[in-house]
Amino acid sequence: MTFPELPEGRVLPVVTAPATVLSTVGDEVDPTDPAVLQLAADLVATMKVSAGCVGLAAPQVGVGVQVFCVNVVGHPKAATVHGTFALCNAKIIEASRWKAGREGCMSVPDLTGDVKRAGRIVVEAVLPGTGEAVTITTDAFEARALQHEIDHCAGNLFLDKVAGAHAIYQRKVYL
Amino acid sequence: MHELAITVIGPDRTGIVADVAEALAGVGANLTDSTMTRLRGHFAMTLICTGPTAAEAEKALESLAGVTTAVRQVSPEASGGGDGEAWVVSVHGADRLGIVAAVTREVAGAGGNITDLSTRLVGSLYVLIAEADLPAGAGDELAQHLAVAASELGVEVTLRRAEPEIL
Ligand SMILES: [Zn+2]
Numbered sequence: 001m002t003f004p005e006l007p008e009g010r011v012l013p014v015v016t017a018p019a020t021v022l023s024t025v026g027d028e029v030d031p032t033d034p035a036v037l038q039l040a041a042d043l044v045a046t047m048k049v050s051a052g053c054v055g056l057a058a059p060q061v062g063v064g065v066q067v068f069c070v071n072v073v074g075h076p077k078a079a080t081v082h083g084t085f086a087l088c089n090a091k092i093i094e095a096s097r098w099k100a101g102r103e104g105c106m107s108v109p110d111l112t113g114d115v116k117r118a119g120r121i122v123v124e125a126v127l128p129g130t131g132e133a134v135t136i137t138t139d140a141f142e143a144r145a146l147q148h149e150i151d152h153c154a155g156n157l158f159l160d161k162v163a164g165a166h167a168i169y170q171r172k173v174y175l
Numbered sequence: 176m177h178e179l180a181i182t183v184i185g186p187d188r189t190g191i192v193a194d195v196a197e198a199l200a201g202v203g204a205n206l207t208d209s210t211m212t213r214l215r216g217h218f219a220m221t222l223i224c225t226g227p228t229a230a231e232a233e234k235a236l237e238s239l240a241g242v243t244t245a246v247r248q249v250s251p252e253a254s255g256g257g258d259g260e261a262w263v264v265s266v267h268g269a270d271r272l273g274i275v276a277a278v279t280r281e282v283a284g285a286g287g288n289i290t291d292l293s294t295r296l297v298g299s300l301y302v303l304i305a306e307a308d309l310p311a312g313a314g315d316e317l318a319q320h321l322a323v324a325a326s327e328l329g330v331e332v333t334l335r336r337a338e339p340e341i342l
Contacts, residue, residue: 016298110300116338157267159302160267161335165291165304165306168293
């Protein structure tokens with residue numbers, strides 16, 4: 001699958017929890033709206049300048065809509081990799097091979113958590129710009145990243161899905 | 176056989192767990208269930224052990240510098256515990272007074288027993304994760320009550336079944 005090229009993006013500030021937009025269900029978008037195409041490009045630009053960032057969703061830049069991008073190229077836990085791409089109005093239509101794994105989030109910079117995610121998913125979405133409908137089948141780390149971003153678009157953080165009381169971990173030590 | 180409940184709290188430092196374990200081993204204490212964590216840089220350990228008397232354990236722990244200890248004799252657990260359905264509650268939002276009290280009171284009101292709890296304050300974000308055993312079928316009503324409590328507190332809450340991984 002090839003994804004259409006996006007325009008030049010701007011780097012946007014990332015909002016962190018507790019911010020209302022992160023817990024608000026994102027609206028569906030018109031993927032052919034030029035503003036949506038620009039937002040997708042901005043998300044990619046912001047993801048690219050952020051160290052270790054493998055995905056970014058519109059609510060994380062303060063926009064409560066269902067647009068996100070991912071890029072797991074070169075990640076050691078990735079198997080199937082589709083490169084850098086942005087999706088609108090994405091829905092998971094199949095999910096299987098559930099497995100726990102540790103994940104973090106630019107919007108929750110001080111914590112990581114163990115979250116059970118499907119190791120194989122099928123996602124239906126539309127592409128920003130063209131509005132072309134796509135079906136993406138993926139697995140392993142790319143599947144985890146897509147589920148994390150689709151959760152953002154639905155107003156959910158990994159904190160809403162952690163496995164238990166001892167499944168969150170502090171990234172920094174406060175002394 | 177004496178069964179003791181012991182807590183040890185103090186500034187965290189390298190070797191503190193080994194020091195506690197060694198002191199207790201020196202008086203023949205057998206550690207059964209124990210938990211240790213760091214809370215904002217404080218070492219906090221709670222354990223149950225069998226073997227020595229409370230006085231023997233207290234004396235052994237006196238050698239540890241800079242920590243607060245408490246030793247108390249307890250009666251052995253009556254039953255195997257834990258029936259009901261296992262659930263997990265997540266709460267996150269801006270820090271404010273009374274989040275833990277309000278959420279845990281709702282769980283108690285549903286007849287739920289909290290079996291594990293942790294909270295973290297990072298920056299202005301407050302996170303509470305609790306595991307609870309609920310009476311069968313009590314989940315849906317508790318979810319509604321938690322949603323009301325959460326909106327009053329201005330925080331987000333989710334309640335979901337904890338599915339054990341049996342491999
Ligand atoms: Zn995230």
